[in-house]
Amino acid sequence: MDRGMRDYNLRAQQKGKSQSTAATKSKNSEVNTTDSEQSTTTTTGAMTGDTSLHEERSAQGAAMGMVPPELASFMLESRASFTQLNGKLDKFMEEMSTMKADLANTNHKVSDLETGLTLTSDKVSSIENTYLPQLRSQILNKIEELDEKLILSEIHDRKSNLLIYGVQQRNEKENTYDVVHEVFVHFMGISKEEASRVPLVNAHRLPSSTRGVAESQRQPPAIIVRFVRMIDRDRLLYGFERRPRQHSPTSTQQPNPQPQSSPYSKVTIRTDLPPKMKKERGEVAHITVLTAGYTTIETSSAVMYQCYRSVPDRDASLAFGRSAPITTDKSPPSDQPHHRYSHIRVVNFPNSNNWPSDGFGPFYCEAVKDGREITRVTTFFQRSDAKFIASDGVFTQTVNVNDTGVVISMTNRYQPDDNGNVITWRKDGGDVLTQLEGQTNINFPNPIEISNQGIYEIFYGGERDQNRGGIYRLIVTECPAGIWGPPECYGICDNCYNGGVCDDTSGLCICPNNFMGKNCLEICRDNGGNKFGLNCEFNCSSRNLPTSCRGYLFCLPDPYGCSCDVGSQGLACDSDCDVGTYGPGCSQICHCADVSSCDPFSGICTAGGCQSGWSGNNCQIPDTCEAGYYGSQCIDKCHCMDDVSCDKTTGACPQKCALGYSVRDGQENCQGELFYFIDSYSISQRI
Incomplete structure (x- = not known):
């Protein structure tokens, strides 16, 4: 900067000398200039604007003294720039002021929003904690009230109906009214003429399944009758209830007495209950009975049976007793709580009070819970000799x-x-x-x-x-294989794998140890046992050895019965499975290409894969589904006429759907419809 100033001063001195010489010359030509100025008065008048600007700058220069023109010009330009910058700054400050005002306004609005959100949150919390529970309670009470009204309405609508089972169907073109009139004659004790005058709204056969049943053994479809007059309905029901009964077999009779010659000896007449009273029928309480020392009651020091309650039936009440008076009707010892788990009750047989002898026989654990069938599971004890x-x-x-x-x-x-x-x-x-x-x-x-x-x-x-x-x-x-829903039995069971058994009162699978799920396809443990219960939630031992459950008898709700753990067989459940078998009591057949690679607990093929025609994680799913099922796992239901097989991929029937089923728009498989009569309604909820 100092160097720049020195250069600037040197240039100024040089310019000063030049200006002094110019001034001397100006004085010598002053007179000549006067004439010239006069002669150009008109021209300079035309340039007044430029002269005024020059004079203004000259005056400013004179006011500053001897400031060189270049510096004066620079200062003037700088002042103009500063003025321009000052204007921009003023404008910027105005904009900042506006922005501050907008920000303050925004902050005020945010504050209002926060206050509103707090109030809204308080209202939502109040609704969740107070209003919604009250509303839910009111809705539930209203639903219960409506359900009761529906039941009353159904009872009123169906009170004139009777269901008649066991009447043989003569042919496809039979007159159902004539058949019903003959039933009236038999049970009401009236003439054919009187029977024909009993006014009826309608009478017809209900659809029934013949799946898995030989033609000679099929049960006739039930007949539903709707009476005009309640007195006629009551007369028929009274006559049926007062009919001569078959006596229990005597000691000289065969265990399976032959049917009587009367065509009405096996006829059953029932009222037609409303759907709400039938929908809760069927599903068992989920309990498992584990029995120890059951083949050595006179020598073992640990003779007992334990009753396990699975979720969702942990709250079921339990009772214990003897299932039949085999040699004695002595009740079992009182049940005791398990030392660790409240959902398990234990019955121990002591070595005293003659229990080594009286312990022989069948004993049960019975579960009772609202919405479940009363469920009794029977286990057994026997002497080693x-x-x-x-x-x-x-x-x-x-x-x-x-x-x-x-x-x-x-x-x-x-x-x-x-x-x-x-x-x-x-x-x-x-x-x-x-x-x-x-x-x-x-x-x-x-x-x-x-x-x-x-x-x-x-x-x-x-x-x-x-x-x-x-x-x-x-x-x-009570139903033929693969069918559920007695007495008419036309619901198709879920397809049960790995030793699972269809419950004929609900159509659901009861799965054995180590398997679970709707179709018992889920394997709880690939290479061992020690898993049982509805969801495989129970263990025989915390050591979790593959054979921890060996030597115990496991009993489940009917119709399953009792079996050993997976991988074990024999009356004492202490023997290995034979090669080529697996599962509960070694009751299942392996389908491994190399049968020696079949795991005895799960059926999984550890080498070589599945045999031709089988697939699945343990090679139990056939390439060709059993009649009545379709899908990749053969667990979807066909519902074809005469229970013929359907397409494994789509479920499409080769001809017609079974009675009560139809192909809906956009679908290929047969789907169920709701019938107005009760038994079909309850069954259609599962099929």
Whole structure:
């Protein structure tokens, strides 16, 4: 900067000398200039604006003294720039002031919003904590009130209806009214002419399934009758209830008495209940009974059975007792709480008070809960020196009504104390079945009937009080295989895999140990047991060994019965599975390309994959679905006429849908419809 000033001063001095010389010359030509100025007065007048600006700048320069013109010009330009900048600054300050005002206004609005949000949050909290619960309670009360009104309405609408089961269908063109009139004649004790004059609104057969049932064994479709007059309905119902009853089999009768010759001997007449009163029918309470020391009651120090309650039935109330008076009707010891878990109750058999002997027989755990069927699970205890044991190494067998070839086979391990003591049978602790004397097998007449189910006891005559006999329970479902919903039985069961059993009262699968899910397809543990319960939530041991549950008997709600843990078999559940078998009691067949690679607990093929025609995580899903099912896992239901197979991919039926089903717009498979009569309504909720 100092160097710049020095340069500037040097230039100024040089310019000063030049200006002094110019001034001297100006004085010498002053006179000449005067004439010249006069002669150019007109011209300079025309340039007044420029002269004025020059004079103004000259005056400013004179006021500043001897300031050089360049500096004066620079200062003037700087002053103009400063003036311009000052104007911009003033404008900027105005804009800043406006922005500050806008910001203050925005802050005020934000504050208002925050206040509003706080008030809104308080109102929402008040609604959630106070108003909504009150509204929910009011809605639930209203729903309950409407449900009650609906039930009353349904009862009023259906009170004139009766359902008639067991009347044989003559042919496809039968006159249902004529059939109904004959029923009136039989049960009301009136003439055909009088029966024909009973006024009816309508009468027709209900659709029924024939899936899995031989034509000769199919049950006739039920008939629904709607009466005009309640007195006629009541007369028929009264006549049915007053009909002569069949007596229970005596000791000389066969366990499966043949039907009487009357075409009405198996007819059942029931009222038509409203849907709301039927929808809760069926599903069992989810309990599991684990039994220890059950084949060594006279020698084991740990003879007991435990009743486990799965979610969602932890709140079910439990009761314990003896299922049948086998040698004695003595009740079991009082149940006790589990030492760790409140959802488990335990019944321990002591080594005193004759329990090593009286402990022989069937005992139960019974669960009761609103919205569930009363659920009784039966387990068994036997002596190690029992003279009879089941030939198939199990305590229960589940069959379906109308099954054929049903046999109970027992093995006699010891001879009688006296040669005159013959083999004897009883059922449910009742009278001796004399027609079975000396036999170790019961070959039931075909087809099997519900009346055949029960607990069968075998012993040597004169030795029953030794409690060394054998026991075996036969469970008979009320519907043919694959069908649920008695008595009409036209709901298709869920397809149950891995040893699961269809509950004929609900159509749901009851899954064995180590498997869960709707179709028992979910494997809880790939390479071992120690998992049981509805959701595999229970363990036999915290050590979690593959065989931790070996040696225990597991019993589930009917119609499942009892079985060993997965990977175990035999009456004492202490033997390995044979090669090629797996699952509960080793009851399932492996479908591995290399059967030796089949895991005995899960059925998973550890090498070589599945056999041709099978797929799935344990090779149990067939390439061709069983009739009545479709889909990649064969768990979707076809609903085709005559229960024929449908397309595995789409579910489309080759011809028509079954009665009560149709193909809706945009669909290919048959879908269910709601019937106005009760049994179809309740079943259509699941199929």
